[in-house]
Amino acid sequence: SAVISQKPSRDICQRGTSLTIQCQVDSQVTMMFWYRQQPGQSLTLIATANQGSEATYESGFVIDKFPISRPNLTFSTLTVSNMSPEDSSIYLCSVERTPNTDTQYFGPGTRLTVL
Amino acid sequence: DQQVKQNSPSLSVQEGRISILNCDYTNSMFDYFLWYKKYPAEGPTFLISISSIKDKNEDGRFTVFLNKSAKHLSLHIVPSQPGDSAVYFCAASASRGAQKLVFGQGTRLTINP
Numbered sequence: 001s002a003v004i005s006q007k008p009s010r011d012i013c014q015r016g017t018s019l020t021i022q023c024q025v026d027s028q029v030t031m032m033f034w035y036r037q038q039p040g041q042s043l044t045l046i047a048t049a050n051q052g053s054e055a056t057y058e059s060g061f062v063i064d065k066f067p068i069s070r071p072n073l074t075f076s077t078l079t080v081s082n083m084s085p086e087d088s089s090i091y092l093c094s095v096e097r098t099p100n101t102d103t104q105y106f107g108p109g110t111r112l113t114v115l
Numbered sequence: 116d117q118q119v120k121q122n123s124p125s126l127s128v129q130e131g132r133i134s135i136l137n138c139d140y141t142n143s144m145f146d147y148f149l150w151y152k153k154y155p156a157e158g159p160t161f162l163i164s165i166s167s168i169k170d171k172n173e174d175g176r177f178t179v180f181l182n183k184s185a186k187h188l189s190l191h192i193v194p195s196q197p198g199d200s201a202v203y204f205c206a207a208s209a210s211r212g213a214q215k216l217v218f219g220q221g222t223r224l225t226i227n228p
Contacts, residue, residue, distance in 0.1 A: 004158070009156075041220065042119075042204065042218040042219055042220045042221060043159070043204065043206075043216075043218040044218070045215055045216065045217075048215070058215075092158050092159075094158075102147050102149070102164075102208045102216065103149065103161055103164060104161070104216060105161060106151075106158035106159045106160070107158050108156070108157050108158045109156075109157070109158050111156075
């Protein structure tokens, strides 16, 4: 499995502000994924980030709200913009250690609370 | 539209007994299934997976069964241990390399001593 770290582990933010979440992997990976887990809900894919190209967003998620960067093969950021209380969730990044296996390994998550 | 469903939000099992967690899906295009375990304040940990060409996959105490005609899979844990207490998620993908996992809502398993 991959060693994945996320920063920050948790944060409390004010409505209308933005937060950037970092995801670092211990080895080079082609695809990185960002998920959201709202309270009491399942994990929902926000977008897929491929190094050197624009992220691919799932239905219901837009780049203006969740801009993603993927500057190299071991790092990605997700920004939650213009936050509202509805954005309070756990945000998780994941990677496929072996490409095209669909077995994803997850980071520890970032617990975001928006007041 | 919940394509992957775990209808039991919680399950309580005595230590040493078998734990059976269930998962149903509606999308007939799903052909790869995974189970993850999640402890509080941690990310999900991959447990075991199964391809649609199989009906059973075993790894130590964990066995996953797939019934394609019923669109149902289950995870068996034998024997159950206190460290197995966690939330378990099933996930599915449609075609290998699709890179999108669809998750169920999770089942909280509690192992009682």
